[in-house]
Amino acid sequence: MRFSTKAIHVGSEGTQDAAGSVNVPISMSVTFDQKRQKEKFEYGRTANPTRLALERNLAALEEGKHALAFSSGMAAITTLMTALKQGDHVVCVDDVYGGTYRLFSEILMDYGLRFTYVDGTDLKKVKKAVNKDTMMLWVETPTNPLLKVVDLKGIAAIAKGEDLISVCDNTFASPYLQQPLKLGIDAVVHSTTKYLSGHSDVLGGAIVTSDGELHEDLQFAQNAMGAVPSPFDCFLTLRGIKTLAVRMDRHCENAEDIVNFLLKHPAVAKVLYPGIPTHPGHGIAKEQMADFGGMVSFVLKEPARAEKFLRSLEIITLGESLGAVESLIDHPASMTHASIPPEQRAARGIGLGLIRLSVGIEDIEDLFEDLGKALEA
Numbered sequence: 001m002r003f004s005t006k007a008i009h010v011g012s013e014g015t016q017d018a019a020g021s022v023n024v025p026i027s028m029s030v031t032f033d034q035k036r037q038k039e040k041f042e043y044g045r046t047a048n049p050t051r052l053a054l055e056r057n058l059a060a061l062e063e064g065k066h067a068l069a070f071s072s073g074m075a076a077i078t079t080l081m082t083a084l085k086q087g088d089h090v091v092c093v094d095d096v097y098g099g100t101y102r103l104f105s106e107i108l109m110d111y112g113l114r115f116t117y118v119d120g121t122d123l124k125k126v127k128k129a130v131n132k133d134t135m136m137l138w139v140e141t142p143t144n145p146l147l148k149v150v151d152l153k154g155i156a157a158i159a160k161g162e163d164l165i166s167v168c169d170n171t172f173a174s175p176y177l178q179q180p181l182k183l184g185i186d187a188v189v190h191s192t193t194k195y196l197s198g199h200s201d202v203l204g205g206a207i208v209t210s211d212g213e214l215h216e217d218l219q220f221a222q223n224a225m226g227a228v229p230s231p232f233d234c235f236l237t238l239r240g241i242k243t244l245a246v247r248m249d250r251h252c253e254n255a256e257d258i259v260n261f262l263l264k265h266p267a268v269a270k271v272l273y274p275g276i277p278t279h280p281g282h283g284i285a286k287e288q289m290a291d292f293g294g295m296v297s298f299v300l301k302e303p304a305r306a307e308k309f310l311r312s313l314e315i316i317t318l319g320e321s322l323g324a325v326e327s328l329i330d331h332p333a334s335m336t337h338a339s340i341p342p343e344q345r346a347a348r349g350i351g352l353g354l355i356r357l358s359v360g361i362e363d364i365e366d367l368f369e370d371l372g373k374a375l376e377a
């Protein structure tokens with residue numbers, strides 16, 4: 001089966017009720033009749049039929065053997081970090097999702113984990129940051145919000161050589177555009193809140209891996225810690241996934257048009273998008289991604305005008321999150337990345353003029369008009 005067919009069918013086929021429902025039934029039951037059941041379910045935190053359908057689907061989309069679904073992306077990431085023990089060291093890309101950075105630096109460091117942040121585009125620096133206590137390499141690509149591209153094959157090779165767990169947060173690309181496990185990465189995490197569910201109406205997270213031992217440990221942690229999604233959330237996520245392929249095609253098409261529009265606009269100093277041939281990661285993106293994605297970042301010539309610009313938009317919504325049918329725009333310095341200390345933010349290149357746009361699937365002419373008017377406001 002190919003991608004779109006899997007997205008629509010995998011998971012739904014195993015859970016047929018007496019009526020032959022085409023969609024996975026939302027099984028709200030928390031406990032299961034041990035004498036009457038055909039499949040083994042015990043208690044809703046441990047496993048649930050609707051969640052299992054989503055987990056099968058996610059494993060298929062990432063071409064992994066196992067998947068676990070969680071109540072949010074952060075719940076998935078927190079659970080994955082239980083693979084590490086006190087004293088373990090993690091090498092993490094410096095341009096990591098703000099919430100991941102906050103979890104690592106403000107919570108997990110108190111439990112004895114240690115982190116080094118490096119520019120993930122420089123594999124020599126990544127390798128140099130590995131020490132005798134290092135157990136994990138954590139990457140995102142394209143990164144947030146600077147859309148840098150990390151060479152996943154290169155990261156996987158370093159991890160294999162040093163016997164580390166390699167993790168890729170694949171939220172920005174989605175499995176439609178990038179499948180890190182096929183490139184040798186050990187575990188993929190997702191905020192399914194974003195492209196996978198796609199409609200800004202359900203929070204969720206996932207871990208996908210083909211490593212049976214890691215999966216068993218994480219499944220134990222999922223049950224022990226309990227950050228599981230509701231059956232209704234799983235249903236909504238599965239419903240979103242059915243249209244992932246067509247949505248992603250339109251996200252990419254619209255993003256490319258917006259990039260060309262912004263590149264020509266006099267109020268814009270710089271456009272960051274892996275699809276631009278002069279982008280430093282363009283070559284690697286072309287190799288490891290099917291297309292360049294729906295996220296576009298750009299820098300205004302006059303950072304002081306950022307607020308006026310953002311407040312003047314009428315169709316594009318000023319808000320956090322990304323990956324949904326509606327276009328969402330973000331000012332990282334004051335919104336999604338505000339929890340990073342200002343000096344570090346500046347050092348990482350997240351200035352006051354930086355804007356992150358999650359290009360939606362609206363009519364492109366409406367997006368051009370909205371951006372054009374606001375840039376001239």
Ligand SMILES: *Cc1c(COP(=O)(O)O)cnc(C)c1O
Pocket residue numbers: 072073074075097099100140144169171172190191192193194203204205
């Ligand atoms: C949103 C996001 C997360 C966190 O996911 P939640 O569902 O909000 O908990 C993690 N990583 C990336 C790249 C994200 O965009």
